[in-house]
Structure formats: structure tokens, C-alpha cells
Amino acid sequence: MNAQEPANYVVSPPLDGGGAVVFVPGLGGRTKFVDRWNEPGRGPVIRRAVWSEPMNVPAVDERGAALASLIDRADASDVVLVGHSMGALVCLEAAGRLDRRVRGVVVMCQYPPHRTPVSPLAELPDRALAAELDAPPHIADTAALPEYARLWRSEYRLLNRYLESYPRPMVNAPIVAVGAKDDASSWSSENLDEWHSYTTERLSVHMVAGGHQMVEELPSETLREWLSTLSC
Template sequence: MSVLVRHRGPARPRTRLVCFPHAGAPPGFFTAWGAGLPAHTEVLTARYPGSPAEGAALGDVAALAAAALDALAPRPTHLFGHSMGALVAYETARRLRRPPARLYVSACDAPPVGRAPVDVSGDDALLGELRRIGGTDPGLLGDEAALAALLPRIRHHFDLLNGYAFSSGPPLTCPVTAFHAHQDTEATADAVGRWREVTAAGFDLRGFPGDHFYLVAQRDQLLAEIGTRLDAPAADWQLAP
């Protein structure tokens, strides 16, 4: 399994953005993001395991992602995670040999808040959860053949999330930018704002119109927010020749 998928790689990138998707996200969810970011930005997505054999805990996924990033040419690396992806991005940042330039977390309560597990043990329960939170193509939810192939992978992603427990430790040394949506019932502004507790560097909070999947309708505005931060000075990084 390839841990990182490269969507765009300029010949001489100056910065790198690594995207960590929500549970059950399609592989190409972030493919189009490169067009909305500065041309010198390399864009990658972390690919999650599809079964316990490939990664049984969220920390395992983060360790794989960190090892894959540590093996790349050094350059200022920004991590963006949406929903469950915010937790994976955060745990990846904690494991990197060199701190990221910035961590962006989206539509996710801060780790110290915690969350109640979601019952996805049966197909009906899992489909009900997907319908409740939105963000999944209704046509897919009615395609029995596609669901038979996809539901085991999606269930494993929810199992990773259900099994996650925050453990305190040294704060991050990179700044954190948190995004939330005004009508999001899954992650409130107050709970998202508590991401400030996990970093010893700067923190800012930005709100958008919309629900838990605001980043679809508000993609251009979100990418503009990220793009303005990609060129901020990043300590302890040396660009590869």
C-alpha cells in the first residue's frame, strides 16, 4: 500500500501540503486542490489502510505517514486534516523527525475534548451514520455492488476513529490553524477552538458558512486561507537543492 499519493509535484516545489481526508473519503477527494494553491506547492494525500492488517490503530496510520514524509526531500511541509483526518494529521505531526511548518485542522473537536464512539458494527448502522453526517454521494449509498466493496474499508476508518484516545505530551512547536463551519453539528466552534491547547506556537481560528462538509462549497475560500500561510517563514527547514 502506498501511504502517500502525489496529486501535483512542480519541478522545484518550495512548499508541500499533505492532506489527511475524513473517514471513507474517496481517493481523489483532494485531487483538484493543487489548482487553487500557489504553483510552487507540492500536494499529496495520505492514504489510510483498508483493514486492520494494514493498520490497526490511528496511531499506526500516523506512524506510517510520518515515516513516509521523513523519507521525502526536506522542504517546509504543511499538514491539513479534515474531520478524522485532523486527528491523523495531528498525530503525524507529533511523530515527524522535523516539525511541520504548520498544522491545519478542519471540522474536528480538539483531542482533549474527546468524542463518544459511534456504532458502525452493522451495515445499517454504518449507512445511517453516513447519511446523518452527509458528504457521501446519495447515488453511492444506493449502489449495493459498490457498497459491498467500500463498506469494509469505511467501517475500518470509523473503527480507527472510535479507538483513538488522546494522550498528553509535549505541545507542538508549529503553529496551528483551525477551521470550523457555522452550521456544523459535529464540531462546535468552542471545541474546535481548543486546538490552541496542543501547540506552544501560534494559533488562529477561522469560520465558514456551511455544515460539516463546508470545504466542498467553500473550497476556493478555504484554499485562499491556506495559500496565504504557505509562504510564511518556517524555522528549522532547509530546502532541498
């Protein structure tokens, strides 16, 4: 990457100026499972948005602005943004900037900002933080852990700062809010109902089995059913 270029999202496959479904991951940025959603011959293609410099951690609203700018430059329209965890908040920020270019937003495992408590995880020591995040052994059990822990703490501190900021974006498109029954960040459908405060259109709420990483096991058919409701 050219040193003059700022960190940004890289969308794969690249945006081509038409409609697009873009998935934005949360902490850790895992997106490999998106391949499973893209069954041969079945549209629309679900694209991954990956931050170009993983160890450079900008604020949530800055990431949302970067994603919106990328979509705007590609002249994409009829866009659906799908975000998991912190990625859902990035989608909220991007959608608020893109206005009518966005057809809908799917937020998974994330309460709306005013219902999300400030996280205490930023203050945990390295190993305790890795345990809380269920970090894989190739990170938790190696010399790389301190650097990853630094990144995780930075993410949580920026998240906490975002949760305490105002005003909130408003989305001029429907929102689908998805909670997981064993996830502390989304188990309450009552809290998820309050996503209605962030859209001028309709809100639908769905609950699924599993914990915070349920997105990695989510069947393609289920996701596509939610996407189809955004066309109604």
C-alpha cells in the same frame, strides 16, 4: 503494489525534497476537489495524500507515523499538513513526529481529541450508517454496501480507540483550526479554541458556512489565506 510492501500514503504530486503542502482526507478519502485548489501558475502546489489500500484500515496513530515516515524519507521540510475530519488527527500525529520540519497544521471540521465524543455510528446497520454518512447512490444502492459499511465501522472503531488513548502529540508549529457552522464535529469555536493544548506556537480559529463536507466547496483563495498566515 508488491505484496511485501506495507500499506502507506501515496502523495500526489510526489514529494520532491523541498517545501510541501499536503492534504489528508478523512473517512472515505475523497480528494478530487483538491484539483480546484491548484490554479495554473499559482503556488504552492497542494498535494493529496491517499491511503494506498483503501480497504485496509490501520489505526490513526499508525497512519500518522506512516505519513511522517514518507515525508522524512523524501527529505521534505517546511511542510504544511492540511487535514479534514479524521485526516486532521492523522496530521496531528504526523506533525508530532516531524517536529521542526512542519511549518504549520490546518485542521478542518475536527475538534481536538479530548473534545471529540466517542462515535455511536460504528454500531448502526448498513443502510442507517450509509444514510448518516450521506453515501452516494453508487454505494448505498448496490451490493457493494456491506463491504463499505464494514470499512466505515472499522474506521469509527479505530477512531474511538484513538480518542480514548494517551498521551497526545504536541506540535512545534502554529495550528489553524477551521469549523463549519452546521457541522456537529466543529460548530463550537469554544471547543476549537482548545486546539491550543496541542501546540507550542500560536493558534488561530476560523468559522465558515456549511456542514461537515464544506471542504469540498472551500474556495482556493480562502485556503491560501490560511496558509499564508503560517509564514508570519
